[in-house]
Amino acid sequence: MERKRHHVVVVGGGIAGLAAAWYLGRAGDRVRVTVLDSAPRVGGKLLAAELAGVQVDVGAEAMLARRPEGKELARLAGLGDELRTPGTTRGAILTRGTPRPLPAGQVMGVPSDLGALARSGILSPGGLARTPLDLVLPATLIDTDVSVAAYIRARMGAEVVDRLVEPLLGGVYAGRVERLSLDATMPKIAMAARSERSLLNAARHIAAEAPKDAGPVFTSLHEGMGSLPGAVAAASGALVRTGVTVRELRRTGDGWRLVTGPVPDPEVVEADAVVLATPATPTSRLLAGEAPAAAAELARIEYASMAIVSLAYPRAAFPRLPEGSGYLVPAVDRRPVKAVTFSSVKWPHLAEADPDLVLLRCSIGRLGEEAVLQREDTELVALATAEMAEVMGVCGLPLDSRVTRWGGSLPQYEVGHLDRVARIRAAVADRPGLALCGAAYDGVGVPAVISTARTAAARILDHLDPAGEWRKEESKAR
Template sequence: MAGLAAAHELATSGAQVVVLEGSDRVGGKLRLGEVGGLTLDLGAESILARRPEGLDLIRAVGLDDRVVHPQTITASIWTHGALRAMPPTVMGIPADAAALAASGIAAMPEPRILPVPAEDVSVAEFVTERLGRDVLDRLVEPLLGGVYAGHTDHLSLHATTPQIAALGEDLLASATASRASATASGPVFAGLLGGVGQLPTAVAATDGIEVRLDATVRAIVRTADGWRLSVGPTTDVESVDVDAVVVATPAPAAARLLAEEVPDAAFALAAIDYASMAIITFVFDDAIVPEGSGFLVPPVDGTFIKAATVSSNKWGWVGDSGRTVVRTSVGRAGETTLLQHDDGVLSERALADLRQAFGSLPDPADRVVRRWGGGLPQYDVGHLDRVATIENALAGVPGLEACGAAYRGVGIPAVIASGRAAARRLLDAGTLDA
């Protein structure tokens, strides 16, 4: 999505763009697939609407008449043996003492008032020191597990939860006050009728963008007047000469591609870890599960799945099918053995968890396991320094840019912003004959 956003920005500014995509389809983590005769998102499924970049791109490619918003975003936490309504929080920091008490999720902590350190620390260290382990384990951890598939013991406070750092010395008082004074209106999330997986294909169809599939880039080297890319299978490598390059791959591939020309960037990229996961989607023939958009599970509860989304409750267009669609996710950073199970075991264990959470469930009409190896970059402590190193190293190399989820935000609007910014830097530097 980041690369396509860069391509869109360049093409609509008059440049000729070729997108070299290593796989047989565009979109990366945005992907549609069929489950039980329904076409559904099997990767990313919702777009933060409080940032403009996702909806801007949707409008720019003419998909605005397909924009939809969740029918419900009331989520639960599955903990202490029951589904419990999630109280209002700021990224897991309780913002309503009465609602927290009523939820039975965690005890209201006795807060410690401490300054926010200037240097980076882990989310776990920061929250535990101030609010104790229960709030961390049962509220903050499941939320971050959902977004980053990571562990708060490693995740960077400043890179992953700047909202928590911004609460200042008294986390509970500030979270409660910020909820009381919240003025933002309008839906928080958006989707597309038919799935957000339609967005990449629509962007790729922009005039001026040529997409080559099965075109893995193996090396990038400087020439007298631009760059030469080695593309395709090792047995049949083709050279592609261009004026400028935007590298929009995940960090491990970017590290390999930049190793020759920008070793400092490559070194920092190689230090970014990734979490692998799987999305297991179930379709049931009837309407069978409770209301609400789904639930998150704290890792301390020891379940197999880490979250479930009742897509047929969340998205009207899915619910209109008259069937129940539940999507579960498994896998956090470092949990490599879990994903070594075959698809049958993964889906049976996920189904067993769903049965326990929701009560009895019939057999699903269909189920699909979609694996996302290296799905989400881990913004571990020190991440923003690593990104600054990468950006500084690239700034000294005209005509070469990088973008994507590895840098400053993993969500769809953030990666679109990253792609557009990379394109703008090329255009502003006059590297292209646009």
């Protein structure tokens, strides 16, 4: 008797969807996978482009090296030899017009060493004096999730929040610490907040427990993180269709029906199972009829927009070459540029590509600052070049520039996010052959997103193959 070959459709061709397709492929010829994406290309927020003749990332430019999922997938896709480590990760905070190095021992901006904090020069004398009061203040009781700002401000004062924690979290989420969830964005700090009275002591313990010889924190690829999606898509063996919008998802007797294409000329795609690897808003629309409770929760996840302005300068334009990887800008300073990365300093392989260039990228836009993103590309480039002239003393105009806009790209993990995700998953748990993955759930970094994809693929394969034969196939493949 011929064994049935199941058809799984993955909606969304970002790294989450492509990773899901790869993991689904572990079942061998038991499953055929189709990836549908409305964009003209795959990759989502991973994109590389040419700048002054050098291939650079204009989306996410690194992934955590200390989580295994990203590096593992790169190796499985044939890019193991392409992994690169940064030349430096020494970051800074722009304070009073000068980039000042982050204090040693900080935990996502929370200081653990008062001496290092004082030497950094980031806080004012008043802010420095307020910080150690954490050691004598009564406990700040937390029995539910709270905002990052509410808890850390109560312990260490406003300046630690505004000039250390907010810039670091803003670099990840482009969000506001007044709204971001402590549990979801700073889980180690949140756990300590429920067991220790002093945040300073808690940060000391976390910093002391951090592995000292675990290697670089970040990694990237020689041709940029933007080279990962294409490699994963090719290695997955899936049929990848771009420019295809899924408008409707309906459960059938033994599977799912997806409606794609324009309304006057729809195309129906039948599937035994579906993985939704789309952002929260389109996922909400697709689930409105089949899982309305999940759809309602997904609709409440807000997204921030931003733009990356990539610049290439001749080395001679800098009176002094940057020494660190870049700097972050506190939102309280109300500058349009929120972060600067000196790409050819951070990544030596970029400097080797053209030693006469300094390549950098400026991030513009936070949640609530959409107005600045409505400006023309030339205006955004002008903002970035003015930043370089003022802060770094750069002379003249860049040799090349590129503006890449990321509208609605960063999900906001606001207070209550973990409970919301739990409710979403509970609402789809009894929908056989349906799984969700992506940045809206358990983390916005590449390894975290890949982890959700692996979990989603396992859920689908367990549904299609309850006997677990696919796991035997996977073992053989490895």
